[in-house]
Amino acid sequence: MKIAILGTRGIPNYYGGFEQFAEFFSVYLVEKGHEVYCYNSHNHKFEEKNFKGVHIIHQHDPEYKYGTFGQFIYDYNCILDSRKRDFDIILQLGYTSNSVWFFLLPKKPIIITNMDGIEWKRSKYSRPVQQFLRFAERLAAISSDYLVSDSLGIQTFLKKRYRKDSTYIAYGAHPFNNPNQAILDQYQVEKENFNMIMARFEPENNFEMVLDGVIKSKDETPILVIGNHNTKYGEVLKKRYKGYSNIRFMGAIYNLEHLNNLRYYSKLYFHGHSVGGTNPSLLEAMASKALVLAHNNDFNRGILKENSYYFSNSEEVKNLLLTIKKSDNLQFIQNNFEAIVNDFNWEKINGAYLHLFEQCMAGFKNRK
Template sequence: MKKSVAIIGTRGYPSYYGGFETLIRQLAPYLSSQGWDVTVYGREGATKTDDPELDPTVKTVVTKGIESKSLSTLSYGLSSSVHASSKKPDVALIMNVANGYWLPILKARGIPTVVNVDGIEWERAKWGKKAKTAFKVGARLTAKFADRLVVDSRAIGQRWEEEFNRHGDFIPYGGSRPGSLAPVESLTSGTYALMVARFVPENSVAEFFDAAETIAQDWDVVIVGSSGYGGEFDDKARQLSTNSSRIHWMGHVSDDTKLFSLWQHAGAYFHGHSVGGTNPALVQAMACGAPIVARDTIFNREVLGPAGIYVAPDPSEIATAICSVLRSKDKQMELRDNAYDRQAAEYTWEIVCKAYESSLIDALGA
C-alpha cells in the first residue's frame, strides 16, 4: 500500500518562485517515483501547468489565501492545513515555521509532521516588529508540535538546539549541473558581474548597487531579482540600468535555462545573502560553475568552504574583489573548478531527496 504525503507551505508544483519551490520540483517527483502518493498544496496562478517537466503523478491542490507580504504564508498555510487534515495523509511535510500555528490542526488528526524551519526569519531586516514576533511564536509552536525538524544548514541546526532544545535533520539544497549553454542575449562569457537575489536588505542589495556603479566603469553588470512588491530597491535598479548602458536589470527570471546560463558565463557572481542557512541560489550557482564572491557569513562559508572569495558588506570591498576576478581568467577558472567540485561532492539533488524521504519515514514511526 502506498504511503501518502502532503506538502504544505510552498507556492505549489511546479513553481519557480524561490528555494522551497525549487526543492519541491525535485522532491515531489522523486517521492512519487519511490512509490509515495504525493499531494502538493499551492496558490492559484503560481504554477506552470504547461511545464514540460511536470510529473503527472504528483497531485496538486490549490487553496484560498490572502495575497500580501505579511499574510500570504499564514493564510495559505491555514487553508492548506485544514484541507490536508480532512484528507488525512500518512505524513505531512511543512515548509516554514510560520506554519507552526497550524500544526495542532494536523496533530489533532494524528498526522505526523516534518517541518523545514527555513532561516531565522525573526531576525530578517525585511520584517517589521509584528511579523518578527509572529515568526518567533511560530518557531516556538513548531518546536513544540512538530514530530521532526529539517534544517538546511548546520549553523541553523545549532541555533535550534540552543534556543528550542530541538534537534533537526540536516538536509541542504541541491543543484542541477546544466550542459553547455549559450551566453544570454548580447553578454560575452566571462566579462560581466552578476547578482541574483530577492531585493531585501539582508541580501546586501544596497551595497551591491553602490558597487555596481564602480564596476560598470569597466565591466558589464547584470542584476537579477526584484522585491516582488515594488519599492525603493526596484526603483534604484531601474535607475541604474537607465543611467548606464553597462548595467542590465532583468527583474525576476523564472526561466531556468536563462538563469543557469547567466551563472555559467558570469565572470564573477556576487552572493550577498547574510541570513537563512544554505541558500539554494548559491548551491545552483556552484553547480553552474560560477566564480563566486560571497558576503562573509557563517552560512556562506559552510556551503562554499574554500571554493569562494569572501568580502565584507562594503561597496568598495565588493567592487575591488569582483573587478579583480573579472581581470583574471586564471582566477575565474580556479573558482569555477572549485565550485563544481564542492557542489558535486555535497549538494546534489539525489543526496537531498533521499534524506527527505528518510526523514518522512522516521516521522511515520514517531
C-alpha cells in the first residue's frame, strides 16, 4: 500500500503524542513492506527527505508566524500536495485544522481519521473557537471513510452524536525495565521522596487542583511540575505558587530516559488530564511503574480501571497525599505495567492499525 500520514508537525517526534505515534507506526509500515510518506513542517528539526525508510514531505508551515491560524495553512499545503501523490490511504491524525479542507482531499485514497479527543470541550478555547471546533469535528466525522477512536469513551461519543461507528485503537508505550537512580541527582530529588505531575499547561489538566491539594496537605515532599510553562497559563501558575519551595516548575523534559526514571522513582504520580482520549503520558507512567493517582473521569478510568486512586477536587488530592503509600500499592503498579505489556504495547497497536488498513482496502475495492 502507498500510505500518507497527515496532521502532525512531523517525525521524528519533537512535540507530542500524535508525532510519537506517527514515528513508530510509519517505520513499522515500512518494515512490513509498505510505501509510506509523512508530512513534516518545513521548520522541523529533521531536514532530511527520508527517515528510516519513511519518505518525508516538508511543507510550508507558518504557525511560527501566525500562531494557530498557521496550522490551517500548513494542513492546506499538505492536502494540496497529497492530490499529486496517488496514495491508497491517507491517515489523518486529528481534525482541528484539516477538516475544513476535506473537500480538497483527493478522491481515490481511503480517508481514515483518528478523531483525537473532544477538542471543543477544552476550557482554554473561547466560546467562538469551541463552536468552530464542534463544526470541524462534525466535518471530520461525516467526511471520513473510516474513523478511529483512541478511547472507548470517544467511541461511544461518536456513535451517540454522529451515529458513526469507529474502530477503537489506543496508543502504545514501551515497558521500562532499565532504571538508573543516578539520573535523579540531576533533578535534586531522592528515590520515592518526590511527587510528579506532567502535562501541557492547560486548565483542563488540573494543575491547580493538584497543587492546591499539595498546599492544603502541608506535605513538604517536593512535587515536580513538568511541562512547558512558558505560556500565558504557565505564567499564572508560577506566580500563584511562587511562595512554595516544594512546588518545582521544571519546564519541559524531552529526554525519555530521564522521564522514565523520574516516573519510576517517584512517590506519587498525578495525572490530571480530564479531556481527550487515551493520553500517551498516562501510558508511559504505567509503563514506568509509577503509582498513578488520576483525575476521576471516564477516559482515565477506561485505562486504569481499578488500579488507581482517583480525585475530583483539591480536598481529595490532600487526603491522597496524606494516606497513600507506594509500598502499599505494588499490585496496582504491577497490574498497570502488565496492561502495557499485554494491551498497550506498540507492536499490538501498530498491528491493529495495519489490520484496519487491510480491511479498508478490501472493503473499498468495489466502492464505485
